[in-house]
Amino acid sequence: xxxxxxxxxxxxxxxxxxxxxxxxxxxxxxxxxxxxxxxxxxxxxxxxxxxxxxxxxxxxxxxxxxxxxxxxxxxxxxxxxxxxxxxxxxxxxxxxxxxxxxxxxxxxxxxxxxxxxxxxxxxxxxxxxxxxxxxxxxxxxxxxxxxxxxxxxxxxxxxxxxxxxxxxxxxxxxxxxxxxxxxxxxxxxxxxxxxxxxxxxxxxxxxxxxxxxxxxxxxxxxxxxxxxxxxxxxxxxxxxxxxxxxxxxxxxxxxxxxxxxxxxxxxxxxxxxxxxxxxxxxxxxxxxxxxxxxxxxxxxxxxxxxxxxxxxxxxxxxxxxxxxxxxxxxxxxxxxxxxxxxxxxxxxxxxxxxxxxxxxx
Amino acid sequence: xxxxxxxxxxxxxxxxxxxxxxxxxxxxxxxxxxxxxxxxxxxxxxxxxxxxxxxxxxxxxxxxxxxxxxxxxxxxxxxxxxxxxxxxxxxxxxxxxxxxxxxxxxxxxxxxxxxxxxxxxxxxxxxxxxxxxxxxxxxxxxxxxxxxxxxxxxxxxxxxxxxxxxxxxxxxxxxxxxxxxxxxxxxxxxxxxxxxxxxxxxxxxxxxxxxxxxxxxxxxxxxxxxxxxxxxxxxxxxxxxxx
Numbered sequence: 001x002x003x004x005x006x007x008x009x010x011x012x013x014x015x016x017x018x019x020x021x022x023x024x025x026x027x028x029x030x031x032x033x034x035x036x037x038x039x040x041x042x043x044x045x046x047x048x049x050x051x052x053x054x055x056x057x058x059x060x061x062x063x064x065x066x067x068x069x070x071x072x073x074x075x076x077x078x079x080x081x082x083x084x085x086x087x088x089x090x091x092x093x094x095x096x097x098x099x100x101x102x103x104x105x106x107x108x109x110x111x112x113x114x115x116x117x118x119x120x121x122x123x124x125x126x127x128x129x130x131x132x133x134x135x136x137x138x139x140x141x142x143x144x145x146x147x148x149x150x151x152x153x154x155x156x157x158x159x160x161x162x163x164x165x166x167x168x169x170x171x172x173x174x175x176x177x178x179x180x181x182x183x184x185x186x187x188x189x190x191x192x193x194x195x196x197x198x199x200x201x202x203x204x205x206x207x208x209x210x211x212x213x214x215x216x217x218x219x220x221x222x223x224x225x226x227x228x229x230x231x232x233x234x235x236x237x238x239x240x241x242x243x244x245x246x247x248x249x250x251x252x253x254x255x256x257x258x259x260x261x262x263x264x265x266x267x268x269x270x271x272x273x274x275x276x277x278x279x280x281x282x283x284x285x286x287x288x289x290x291x292x293x294x295x296x297x298x299x300x301x302x303x304x305x306x307x308x309x310x311x312x313x314x315x316x317x318x319x320x321x322x323x324x325x326x327x328x329x330x331x332x333x334x335x336x337x338x339x340x341x342x343x344x345x346x347x348x349x350x351x352x353x354x355x356x357x358x359x360x361x
Numbered sequence: 362x363x364x365x366x367x368x369x370x371x372x373x374x375x376x377x378x379x380x381x382x383x384x385x386x387x388x389x390x391x392x393x394x395x396x397x398x399x400x401x402x403x404x405x406x407x408x409x410x411x412x413x414x415x416x417x418x419x420x421x422x423x424x425x426x427x428x429x430x431x432x433x434x435x436x437x438x439x440x441x442x443x444x445x446x447x448x449x450x451x452x453x454x455x456x457x458x459x460x461x462x463x464x465x466x467x468x469x470x471x472x473x474x475x476x477x478x479x480x481x482x483x484x485x486x487x488x489x490x491x492x493x494x495x496x497x498x499x500x501x502x503x504x505x506x507x508x509x510x511x512x513x514x515x516x517x518x519x520x521x522x523x524x525x526x527x528x529x530x531x532x533x534x535x536x537x538x539x540x541x542x543x544x545x546x547x548x549x550x551x552x553x554x555x556x557x558x559x560x561x562x563x564x565x566x567x568x569x570x571x572x573x574x575x576x577x578x579x580x581x582x583x584x585x586x587x588x589x590x591x592x593x594x595x596x597x598x599x600x601x602x603x604x
Contacts, residue, residue, distance in 0.1 A: 036496070039517045040496075041508065095445055165483070166515050171515065172514060172515025205470075209471055209532075209555075211470055216493070217489075221492065307517075
């Protein structure tokens with residue numbers, strides 16, 4: 001039986017193993033990039049402080065962003081890198097400041113994204129093993145899979161964007177799906193002939209309202225979206241496609257069965273979806289091989305709210321349902337931070353106090 | 362002090378809110394005295410020596426009620442919800458006082474003819490950054506209420522621009538794209554060519570008599586609270602059992 005300090009020492013060894021670089025971003029970070037990346041919803045959880053010149057800083061709320069930023073700043077784009085970390089993060093939770101210790105891995109710019117994800121899963125698995133957690137509940141989700149599905153199901157592109165945007169937000173998504181399933185009333189106002197007229201009308205309204213025509217939404221943008229909305233209302237998604245979408249989102253089962261169900265759904269709908277499913281099947285199989293006792297679930301509607309996630313996402317939970325480890329692929333992150341070329345990224349974060357608690361059960 | 366009893370009542374320190382609060386109390390034969398005039402911040406109620414009256418700005422009353430620094434206060438419901446993320450859990454709304462009615466609403470430029478509901482706003486927010494290289498900006502002094510309301514509609518892609526005053530001018534001045542603000546008649550919004558979204562009502566607010574849950578409630582002080590509320594009227598007995 002290992003003691004708590006032995007477990008911790010083993011975790012440090014994992015984080016400092018020879019194939020990775022352990023990094024420690026500063027505790028005090030500019031808050032702007034976090035707001036820029038994740039928006040106000042994540043921003044509300046930051047512990048903020050303001051410099052005398054008015055610039056906002058925050059206590060390190062997460063390791064991923066500063067590590068990715070450092071990768072960019074050091075001109076590493078195009079170079080494969082494997083970073084690990086172990087340290088404290090600070091957030092506001094239910095209105096109170098809290099600190100947690102996190103460990104994790106970030107694989108950036110790896111040539112084989114799929115192998116990188118398996119490495120991440122292995123890392124998480126090893127970390128859990130240090131704490132004698134051999135049968136966690138593992139939930140997989142497919143952000144990339146859902147995007148591919150929307151395309152394969154021939155959902156009109158304008159609707160696709162709207163649906164994709166709400167993925168990972170069950171409430172908003174179900175509201176949208178409800179809107180799709182109901183027979184719609186036509187918008188009362190008909191567009192008077194064409195785009196040019198609409199642009200004129202919006203321009204007049206903006207000028208009389210004292211709005212600048214540049215800097216915020218432009219008259220063209222508003223008119224186009226208005227017309228697009230009318231077009232969408234008049235060409236709704238076919239009922240059977242809406243049903244397919246709902247059926248897809250409802251799939252949550254042991255990985256093998258869930259993926260088979262999705263494959264069958266698609267086939268019944270007249271298209272083949274095996275190729276996109278193949279990747280997910282592989283990772284699910286890798287996970288099952290890594291931890292035969294773990295319960296691996298594929299939940300089609302599961303996605304983190306942050307929209308820089310791209311491929312497969314996962315979370316591992318303990319006996320009381322608390323998340324012990326979570327992560328996935330987020331190729332859009334480095335792009336968002338301003339990289340000039342695509343950079344693959346995958347990683348995971350572990351909650352050390354929860355792992356320790358689980359070990360003591 | 363608390364063990365020996367005594368209640369602190371906070372009253373808005375100026376303007377129409379102060380006037381109407383004092384009127385509401387005096388109509389229940391509770392006459393609030395402010396001996397030093399507007400520059401004094403302590404007062405009393407005639408024949409109620411156990412009550413100390415403090416005059417605070419309305420937002421500060423909300424904060425102090427949540428923290429338990431005062432026992433009873435009069436302030437707007439909106440300010441309780443705004444003062445802290447779980448502010449409403451820390452207080453007890455005893456009753457509305459029938460004044461200070463206003464709505465906290467989401468309003469967009471009237472020229473945004475394609476935006477009628479929050480779902481439209483979610484669409485606009487989702488690709489705003491790709492189009493304009495920055496987040497959609499919302500001017501407001503109601504940071505918490507805005508975050509909560511937007512989160513409910515799955516809108517994460519925006520930034521709040523805190524505004525201290527004249528929020529309604531933000532879209533025209535270019536400092537924000539839309540606003541969340543308080544309005545009673547909507548005329549200020551209309552004058553600034555802003556339109557409330559169909560489902561843009563975040564909350565209906567009015568001046569409320571509010572009791573702090575976090576204050577140190579001894580049996581004696583609870584009894585004093587019951588006595589005071591029974592004089593006020595319109596409040597069922599037994600409020601103190603909820604504390």
